[in-house]
Amino acid sequence: MKAVFYLFINGLKIKKMSRDKILAAIRQNQPALKPLPSLSGLNQCTFEAKEQYKNVLKSIGGHIVEVDNETEIVQYIRENYTQGHRFITTLPQFAPIAETNWSDNDPHDLENVELMLMAGTFGVAENSAIWVTEGGLGQRVAPFICQNLAIVLNAHDIVPTMHEAYERIGSADYGFGVFIAGPSKTADIEQSLVLGAHGARTLVVFLVNGA
Amino acid sequence: MSHATQDHATLSKQFNKDEARVNWHDETLWFVRQKRDKMAFSLSEWELLRGAASAIKDNVLSNLHDYLVEFEAKAQQNGVHVHWAANGAEHNQIVHSILKNHGVTQMVKSKSMLTEECHLNEYLAKNGVEVIDTDLGERIVQMREEPPSHIVLPAIHLKKEDVGETFHQHLGTEKGNKDPQYLTEAARQHLREKFLTRKLALTGVNFAIAETGEFVVCTNEGNADMGAHLADVHIACMGFEKILPKREHLGVFLRLLARSATGQPITTYSSHFKKPREGQEMHIVIVDNGRSTQLGRADFRNSLKCIRCAACFNTCPVYRRSGGHSYHTAIAGPIGSILAPNLDMARNADLPFASTLCGSCSNVCPVKIDIHDQLYKWRQVLVQEGHAPLSKKLMMRGMTFTLSNPKVYRLGGKIGRWALRNAPFMVNNGLNPWFSQRDMPEAPKESFREWYLKRQKE
Numbered sequence A: 001m002k003a004v005f006y007l008f009i010n011g012l013k014i015k016k017m018s019r020d021k022i023l024a025a026i027r028q029n030q031p032a033l034k035p036l037p038s039l040s041g042l043n044q045c046t047f048e049a050k051e052q053y054k055n056v057l058k059s060i061g062g063h064i065v066e067v068d069n070e071t072e073i074v075q076y077i078r079e080n081y082t083q084g085h086r087f088i089t090t091l092p093q094f095a096p097i098a099e100t101n102w103s104d105n106d107p108h109d110l111e112n113v114e115l116m117l118m119a120g121t122f123g124v125a126e127n128s129a130i131w132v133t134e135g136g137l138g139q140r141v142a143p144f145i146c147q148n149l150a151i152v153l154n155a156h157d158i159v160p161t162m163h164e165a166y167e168r169i170g171s172a173d174y175g176f177g178v179f180i181a182g183p184s185k186t187a188d189i190e191q192s193l194v195l196g197a198h199g200a201r202t203l204v205v206f207l208v209n210g211a
Numbered sequence B: 001m002s003h004a005t006q007d008h009a010t011l012s013k014q015f016n017k018d019e020a021r022v023n024w025h026d027e028t029l030w031f032v033r034q035k036r037d038k039m040a041f042s043l044s045e046w047e048l049l050r051g052a053a054s055a056i057k058d059n060v061l062s063n064l065h066d067y068l069v070e071f072e073a074k075a076q077q078n079g080v081h082v083h084w085a086a087n088g089a090e091h092n093q094i095v096h097s098i099l100k101n102h103g104v105t106q107m108v109k110s111k112s113m114l115t116e117e118c119h120l121n122e123y124l125a126k127n128g129v130e131v132i133d134t135d136l137g138e139r140i141v142q143m144r145e146e147p148p149s150h151i152v153l154p155a156i157h158l159k160k161e162d163v164g165e166t167f168h169q170h171l172g173t174e175k176g177n178k179d180p181q182y183l184t185e186a187a188r189q190h191l192r193e194k195f196l197t198r199k200l201a202l203t204g205v206n207f208a209i210a211e212t213g214e215f216v217v218c219t220n221e222g223n224a225d226m227g228a229h230l231a232d233v234h235i236a237c238m239g240f241e242k243i244l245p246k247r248e249h250l251g252v253f254l255r256l257l258a259r260s261a262t263g264q265p266i267t268t269y270s271s272h273f274k275k276p277r278e279g280q281e282m283h284i285v286i287v288d289n290g291r292s293t294q295l296g297r298a299d300f301r302n303s304l305k306c307i308r309c310a311a312c313f314n315t316c317p318v319y320r321r322s323g324g325h326s327y328h329t330a331i332a333g334p335i336g337s338i339l340a341p342n343l344d345m346a347r348n349a350d351l352p353f354a355s356t357l358c359g360s361c362s363n364v365c366p367v368k369i370d371i372h373d374q375l376y377k378w379r380q381v382l383v384q385e386g387h388a389p390l391s392k393k394l395m396m397r398g399m400t401f402t403l404s405n406p407k408v409y410r411l412g413g414k415i416g417r418w419a420l421r422n423a424p425f426m427v428n429n430g431l432n433p434w435f436s437q438r439d440m441p442e443a444p445k446e447s448f449r450e451w452y453l454k455r456q457k458e
Helices: A002-029 A050-059 A072-078 A109-112 A160-167 B008-015 B019-039 B048-061 B065-079 B088-101 B111-116 B119-124 B136-143 B162-173 B181-195 B225-232 B245-259 B291-296 B300-305 B311-315 B317-322 B333-343 B360-365 B371-384 B388-402 B406-422 B449-458
Strands: A065-068 A086-089 A113-119 A121-123 A130-133 A148-154 A176-180 A202-206 B081-085 B106-109 B130-133 B198-205 B207-209 B215-219 B233-239 B269-273 B282-287
Touching: A002 B081, A002 B291, A050 A065, A050 A202, A072 A202, A109 A113, A109 B225, A109 B300, A113 B269, A121 A160, A130 A148, A130 A160, A160 B233, A160 B245, A176 B225, A202 B088, B019 B245, B019 B311, B048 B065, B048 B245, B048 B300, B065 B081, B065 B282, B081 B088, B088 B111, B088 B119, B088 B198, B088 B233, B106 B181, B106 B225, B111 B119, B111 B130, B111 B233, B119 B198, B130 B136, B130 B269, B136 B162, B136 B181, B181 B207, B181 B225, B181 B245, B198 B225, B215 B245, B215 B388, B225 B269, B291 B300, B291 B333, B300 B333, B300 B371, B311 B333, B311 B360, B317 B333, B333 B360, B333 B371, B333 B449, B360 B371, B388 B406
Parallel strands: A065 A202, A086 A113, A113 A148, A148 A202, B081 B282, B106 B130, B106 B198, B198 B233, B233 B282
Antiparallel strands: A121 A130, A130 A176, A176 B269, B207 B215, B215 B269
């Protein structure tokens, strides 16, 4: 018993040794302190945010569907996705067309999801990325494992660049957060662009106009 | 340590045997460089962003100790296990010990140049662990038992015919089918099964935030997320220079990274991992492996600013025409050539010479690393430390003599021009490496000096 305890303590010591050695070497070798630069003035974009958002999303393989209300979203989903397959959502108002009670399941259970519908916290005009955190995802793997992804985004919630994006995120606490820009893609075979690598094959953004 | 079995020049010669393929490689990477330009020129603040990124990294390198301690404390508060590895061997042992603790012998891995640097796959294979690389390009080269030839486009040295044949052999796709859409779909099905069955996922780290203890992983394919969110255990491995002080600094780097790498406005997924998912175990391995030594070399420490975008690869006339494998190191291209000598001077002494010093790499670098200056400085260090080959030393002595004796220099020029015009067989033969894989320009009748003197007389 004593020997096991000794080995355990020794193991911890070795572990600690590398940490201390690395940190000591860094402290010795790092140059004199240089100040952090100011981040102001880094956005010089002149575009209109919503138009830019739409154009960039189209250019990276996503689809924009402008809607005025939820009924139009339901109608679009009924007409454009294969009915009879599994649809899931984190938004209770879409319960009539999609499952809502799945966020406590084993994530592997989402393997056969055809469509995932969720809400974006905000979008970024310069690159069409949408920010979502764990709470809005239901399960972390949900927007990746589904065959098709659809995100509801309020047209008012579009910031110009990543600088405003991080201002908006601020010091928010989350376990996991992600910017999603377009469908999953690859060009690893001879630089030919193919949509649908490992994540969602398609991305539709329902841009909600109005109040 | 050991000498590379073959040096850059020899390996380039092999790559250059197939002229059509070299031309294709050259043009394809130049096209990626042009896509980068289009993105860079569309932002009037591009140079301000580069300046800010470079200054943030200067601050990081000057305060690394405190940032790393802060990052570790925050990550631990977030419920993440933090490990430190002094070198590649220790990194590999740490990863293996986590696998052993969970009784796992199969895992998925998304792109991580650090694990290539540490030769993790070979180590784990020897210890009976099966590693599946899940980035499409990395999976292709893994099946072919080759290393990646580019850090962003791992299979850029291959044509679709090659991939078609590899998938036919390994995945049973139709013989002769080389359609990228069809082949990508086959890989999607093949890898989906791996994501769904593997209990442990390893990812790289693009950025780690001292202020919050979170780390960011960027992919287009979604493979890092598919692996990490389905696995019981997530291990993220990072070189210690990946640290950024604050979350807001991500705004600068995420604007630069994908634009510089592939000419996209941002990667499809920029995933921020802060805490393990409920019931999941998350580990971060922080690796030194020579970085603290590089930090102490004033001339070379800026290489630690690198964010692995590979813009310097795509623009480099030598890389484009010699291919990634000719660099015989995990990170090829200009940046690899200034990182590798720090890891093993003798083995990588040829790499700082694999450059024309044209400076294009420094001009496209999003964090303004003085790459071509460092290539030049490494040459001085390598020669002083005795790592230059004898032929180069003799040639340099010859050049010193010629260049310090104007008469000899002028005579040499005359002989050279005469030979090029009247007796090309004397220079264009197997003994003269200047003529291999290269057409020489027509030799002028007179030198600049002769022309200038004549002009003054007129």
